[in-house]
Amino acid sequence: MTLAEQCRARGWPVWATEDESVVLVCADCLDVLSLIEAGSVGAVVTDPPYSSGGAFRSDRNQSPSVKYTPNVQRAYAAFSGDNRDQRAYGYWCSLWLAGLLRASRIGATCSMFTDWRQLPTTTDAMQAGGWVWRGIAVWNKTEAARPAKGRFRNQCEYIVWGSCGALGTEVGTSTDGIPCLPGLWTVPTAGMEKEHVAEKPESLLEGLVEICPPGGLVVDPFMGSGTTIVAAVRLGRRAIGVEIDRKYFDIAVKRVEAELNRAPLFEPPPAIQKKLI
Amino acid sequence: MTLAEQCRARGWPVWATEDESVVLVCADCLDVLSLIEAGSVGAVVTDPPYSSGGAFRSDRNQSPSVKYTPNVQRAYAAFSGDNRDQRAYGYWCSLWLAGLLRASRIGATCSMFTDWRQLPTTTDAMQAGGWVWRGIAVWNKTEAARPAKGRFRNQCEYIVWGSCGALGTEVGTSTDGIPCLPGLWTVPTAGMEKEHVAEKPESLLEGLVEICPPGGLVVDPFMGSGTTIVAAVRLGRRAIGVEIDRKYFDIAVKRVEAELNRAPLFEPPPAIQKKLI
DNA sequence: TGTAGGTATGAATCCGACT
DNA sequence: AAGTCGGATTCATACCTAC
DSSP states (O other), X not given: OOHHHHHHHTTOOEEEOTTOSEEEEESOHHXXXXXXXXXXXXXXXXXXXXXXXXXSHHHHTSOHHHHHOTTOSSOOOOOSSOOOOHHHHHHHHHHHHHHHHXXXXXXXXXXXXXXXXXXXXXXXXXXXXXXXEEEEEEEEOSSOXXXXXXXXXXXXXXXXXXXXXXXXXXXXXOOTTOOBBOSEEEOOOTTOOOSSTTOOOHHHHHHHHTTSOTTOEEEESSOTTOHHHHHHHHTTOEXXXXXXXXXXXXXXXXXXXXXXXXXXXXXXXXXXXXXXX | OOHHXXXXXXXXXXXXXXXXXXXXXXXXXXXXXXXXXXXXXXXXXXXXXXXXXXXXXXXXXXXXXXXXXXTOSSOOOOOSSOOOOHHHHHHHHHHHHHHHHHXXXXXXXXXXXXOTTXXXXXXXXXXXXTOEEEEEEEEEOGGGSOOXXXXXXXXXXXXXXXXXXXXXXXXXXXXXXXXXXXXXXXXOOTTOOOSSTTOOOHHHXXXXXXXXXXXXXXXXXXXXXXXXXXXXXXXXXEEEEEESOHHHHHHHHHHHHHHHHSOTTTXXXXXXXXXXX
16 A cells, blocks of 8 residues: 555545655654655655743743744744653654654655754754764854844754765665755745745755755655645655644645646746855 | 962963953963952853864874864864863863853853864753853854765854853843844855964954953953954953963964054954854 | 966765774 | 774865966
């Protein structure tokens, strides 16, 4: 049984292309990961809920859109899984990271967003999940949440990345077709038409998806509104996306359908910026 | 007895201006910190040896210039204290960080360089030393990183920063005269005439020193070739620098003397770039 | 002044050979 | 032998030299 068939059999909403080169599932990722064929994944690219931004349980218990954007008029749907404390966040991350490792081939990579506050927890969790921690890439948002006198602006988010075992040396783990990738992207968020509080720019995700060999399988267990999957489709990678929240799942399906329906001859996708210093 | 007098009494090489607005000491910083007047420090800005760059003790035991720059024609003098494993590095950092906290006034800040590998250890050590961890600033070195196919370039180093208690709110901790500081600096190292393998660009340190209130006291317990002290002098801060290696201490003294002897009317220091996105 | 080509560089990393 | 050592190798970029 294919992944889509197994998920449908469990009663989860599923959207997939006919050849299942793209499969989107609405469910808890911890339930789905065990169904992915072992050794099939080429790259994990994901942006989990950070569970950051509050020292106390009551702060974290607020709905995320209230917590992160208190003065913003636009209302975002609440998203799930953003209410763990730092220790629990680490344990929880190591759970799904371990599940993804099982599904990954040797030499696959895992790239995962985090903010400054959760960065140490995230590197621990990645290693606890069995991945070899390889480094940190930086996303320069250019805008700080709150500029303040006498403080350095926290204007960056971070991408912690690692590999499933050796990188580009073992049989079948060639880096052919993968370029040298930048370690820093400067992509402003200003003026983005966001569907999700934490939505990332498409050009940023295109840069990250490039670490997956062409034609390889990209997995995003926290799909949100689907930016990672759109980028993967655009760059000719296969993709699996999982999202627990029905509202965001529906948004992601729409965006991925729209991307697949683009007529590439008349409206080619924007060139990926190779150099983004 | 003044700091310089106390250090001379212990037989350590000392260089100081007459008013002791700048004091440089050649000694182990752990021995010197307890002599600094409690509550006098406005900002710690430092770049300790990372003890990075190798999975095995034997790798770290190589001379730092072999470890970090094996193909390079030019040879740098060795520097001390670069051979601790990750746990020992954390303990050692927390020791001198605690010593600096005692010497700091409420609202003082500590900014400390680290690389990706030691970043989680560094944030732990800063908190263990009693500082309130406030964030991470980023130094984008641009071209300097070693590129590799299928990997994100490690082109950034990180500045972990924190405060001695409350920041800019308690009595006497005003942020008057301190601007909103950037959270990312893009400063290439290419073409730098370096005296030390790990020497940082002067403009970068000028940016960091700005977090100290004008006229305040900047301390660098790992002075190296003295870039932090030069930046502090240039921006009108008082400064204490400590360096254990005599060779680098002598270099630092020369650079600081040269900076103090500049005729500011005829050769003004380069304007500090306020905005370095 | 402009272009092309060669060289030096990087706060490493990897792997085979060895003890 | 849940190890250790040492030498080969990585490639985009800046800079230098030649034309």
